[in-house]
Amino acid sequence: MCGIVGYYSYQAGDSKIGRDVLLAMTNLLAHRGPDDGGCILFDRKTKAFLPFRTLSDPKGSHYGHVGLGHRRLSIIDLTEKGRQPMGTDDGKVWIVYNGEVYNYVELRAELADMGYRFDSTTDTEVVLKAYLAWGVDCFAKFNGMWALAIYDRRSEKLILSRDRFGKKPLYYFDNGQFILFASEIKALLPYPGVRKKLNLKKIADYAGRHYRYVDNDEESFFHGVMQVPKSSYMVINPSDRKEVHRYWHLKPMHSFSQETSENELIDEFRRLLEDAVRIRLRSDVPVGCMLSGGLDSGSITCLAARQNNNFNAFSGVTGSGYYDETDYIKEVVEHTKVSSKFVYPGAEALFPTLQEMLRYHDEPVCTVTWYSNYLITKEIAKYNVPVVLTGHGGDELLAGYWDHYHYYFDELRTNGQDDTAELMAWLQNHGRPLAEYEREKHYIQELGRNPGIEIDKYSKYLEYLSPDILSEARMPRLSSPFEDSLTRRLYLELFHETVPPSLRAEDRNMMSFSLENRLPFLDYRLVEFCFRLDDSYKIRNGQGKWILREAMKGILPEKVRVRKDKTGFNAPFDQWIRHENRAEIEALINRKSMTNEIIYRQDAVKALFEEHLSGANHYMFFWQYINLNIWMDTLRLS
Numbered sequence: 001m002c003g004i005v006g007y008y009s010y011q012a013g014d015s016k017i018g019r020d021v022l023l024a025m026t027n028l029l030a031h032r033g034p035d036d037g038g039c040i041l042f043d044r045k046t047k048a049f050l051p052f053r054t055l056s057d058p059k060g061s062h063y064g065h066v067g068l069g070h071r072r073l074s075i076i077d078l079t080e081k082g083r084q085p086m087g088t089d090d091g092k093v094w095i096v097y098n099g100e101v102y103n104y105v106e107l108r109a110e111l112a113d114m115g116y117r118f119d120s121t122t123d124t125e126v127v128l129k130a131y132l133a134w135g136v137d138c139f140a141k142f143n144g145m146w147a148l149a150i151y152d153r154r155s156e157k158l159i160l161s162r163d164r165f166g167k168k169p170l171y172y173f174d175n176g177q178f179i180l181f182a183s184e185i186k187a188l189l190p191y192p193g194v195r196k197k198l199n200l201k202k203i204a205d206y207a208g209r210h211y212r213y214v215d216n217d218e219e220s221f222f223h224g225v226m227q228v229p230k231s232s233y234m235v236i237n238p239s240d241r242k243e244v245h246r247y248w249h250l251k252p253m254h255s256f257s258q259e260t261s262e263n264e265l266i267d268e269f270r271r272l273l274e275d276a277v278r279i280r281l282r283s284d285v286p287v288g289c290m291l292s293g294g295l296d297s298g299s300i301t302c303l304a305a306r307q308n309n310n311f312n313a314f315s316g317v318t319g320s321g322y323y324d325e326t327d328y329i330k331e332v333v334e335h336t337k338v339s340s341k342f343v344y345p346g347a348e349a350l351f352p353t354l355q356e357m358l359r360y361h362d363e364p365v366c367t368v369t370w371y372s373n374y375l376i377t378k379e380i381a382k383y384n385v386p387v388v389l390t391g392h393g394g395d396e397l398l399a400g401y402w403d404h405y406h407y408y409f410d411e412l413r414t415n416g417q418d419d420t421a422e423l424m425a426w427l428q429n430h431g432r433p434l435a436e437y438e439r440e441k442h443y444i445q446e447l448g449r450n451p452g453i454e455i456d457k458y459s460k461y462l463e464y465l466s467p468d469i470l471s472e473a474r475m476p477r478l479s480s481p482f483e484d485s486l487t488r489r490l491y492l493e494l495f496h497e498t499v500p501p502s503l504r505a506e507d508r509n510m511m512s513f514s515l516e517n518r519l520p521f522l523d524y525r526l527v528e529f530c531f532r533l534d535d536s537y538k539i540r541n542g543q544g545k546w547i548l549r550e551a552m553k554g555i556l557p558e559k560v561r562v563r564k565d566k567t568g569f570n571a572p573f574d575q576w577i578r579h580e581n582r583a584e585i586e587a588l589i590n591r592k593s594m595t596n597e598i599i600y601r602q603d604a605v606k607a608l609f610e611e612h613l614s615g616a617n618h619y620m621f622f623w624q625y626i627n628l629n630i631w632m633d634t635l636r637l638s
Contacts, residue, residue, distance in 0.1 A: 293328025
């Protein structure tokens with residue numbers, strides 16, 4: 001896990017960017033890679049190249065048509081042999097790479113059989129040799145998370161690539177003369193041509209609509225700063241052309257044969273999840289897990305502890321009975337005998353922590369969950385456990401959210417099946433009102449006729465925006481190759497709605513403290529398997545994640561395995577607004593600021609705040625309002 005930067009000059013502009021700019025860009029990512037650093041400049045005309053260390057190279061005015069920079073967090077092969085930028089023996093192909101390709105051991109063996117030799121035990125060298133062997137087809141062979149840049153001097157092409165789900169970030173800025181790229185937006189800013197200018201469309205999405213619709217495209221909160229698309233690679237050549245190619249699609253596949261038994265599918269699911277955990281335990285440094293009391297993180301912790309006796313678990317709890325899963329966490333800890341640490345996030349640190357967070361995140365944070373996650377991550381950093389597994393992605397893969405049941409009911413009715421038994425089990429297990437069933441039934445039926453209403457399902461606050469920002473509001477684009485109700489909903493959450501903003505927030509939180517997080521549920525083999533399953537393997541007898549519950553029999557404590565409620569790790573932010581943080585929020589609302597003058601209708605925000613104090617719940621609006629205020633103050637945006 002690291003940070004990468006670089007630039008590439010087109011022949012038309014023939015621009016050269018110097019060592020000083022490249023060095024400044026690289027060292028702005030020191031938090032992502034505190035262990036080492038390096039840069040290299042290439043001159044296209046003379047064919048010369050100049051490598052230098054970011055930490056010790058003497059100053060000098062060096063320039064090049066292409067530059068690569070890297071900050072290293074040492075996880076696999078801690079020796080200097082893992083230093084980047086890394087080049088081939090003949091110096092013709094170079095790479096800077098952020099992430100982990102978990103199946104590098106198997107790929108290395110395959111490449112060795114083809115005659116390739118290796119000087120290190122890093123996965124970076126495996127990625128480089130894989131490109132030599134298979135070209136851009138190598139990306140489809142990788143199982144992991146990555147953002148990388150390969151400069152192929154043989155063709156003078158730059159190749160940028162991201163993993164299937166966009167776990168690792170890769171931003172770029174293109175002015176027609178050259179393209180700059182970096183793991184984080186802040187590392188693009190040393191070049192004077194990159195302005196800290198607001199992307200008003202993105203602001204309108206964030207401030208006026210639900211957070212779900214912010215990270216569903218390649219734009220950022222900065223005007224002109226884009227992201228390399230996930231599941232894709234971008235080829236950039238000297239003639240000022242960018243070609244984007246998608247190397248992986250999650251698309252409808254044949255369902256499993258009726259001859260495949262239920263037990264066989266459960267066994268195969270367990271095998272895939274166990275293997276996803278196994279390869280994510282590959283590390284030359286200690287590994288731990290972020291453990292809530294839920295089914296997903298509990299399953300990952302139990303599977304990891306079976307394969308690694310020296311395992312650590314970190315848990316965040318409120319300690320107040322509100323969103324508190326301490327009892328379930330203790331069940332897993334006692335069952336696995338892992339080393340356990342508890343963290344207690346509170347309201348008193350909210351504003352100073354957000355100020356600190358946003359300097360790392362560069363963009364507003366999607367939900368208050370990531371405030372609590374940041375505090376937990378900060379605590380983990382004290383224990384020398386650089387790699388952390390999490391259970392994120394399980395809800396979107398296996399139907400773990402409250403509304404997933406309603407899409408399942410709809411699918412049963414659409415297929416001519418009676419949904420009464422599932423409905424009664426759902427009512428009994430979750431205590432939801434029958435009126436919710438009727439309301440959601442009507443909504444999903446209408447959704448079939450008018451997909452546009454999907455955007456309006458969650459809280460909207462467009463009316464509180466200024467006219468100028470409101471004029472930038474747009475309808476988010478949602479698309480799915482799946483037609484049945486539940487599978488379509490899961491796909492949209494995985495690729496457009498809940499997973500993308502969570503991946504962005506989790507990456508910045510972890511890398512703020514030089515930590516790496518790994519997500520077994522987003523192993524692409526497991527994802528493809530689950531999207532082939534019949535819906536009944538996800539929801540059955542009024543409970544979600546049915547196949548996971550069955551697969552974890554005898555592995556996960558029963559109290560956790562069969563629990564019917566779902567809490568998730570959250571914070572009582574709606575209460576904090578009314579009490580602990582009330583004065584600070586009132587000060588934001590009443591002050592004269594660019595946020596209040598440009599983005600919001602200040603009087604309308606004041607009225608909404610009074611409404612919340614009186615008992616209404618507008619916590620999401622005020623979370624986003626606070627974020628935008630602090631973000632704009634911190635970065636001095638224009």
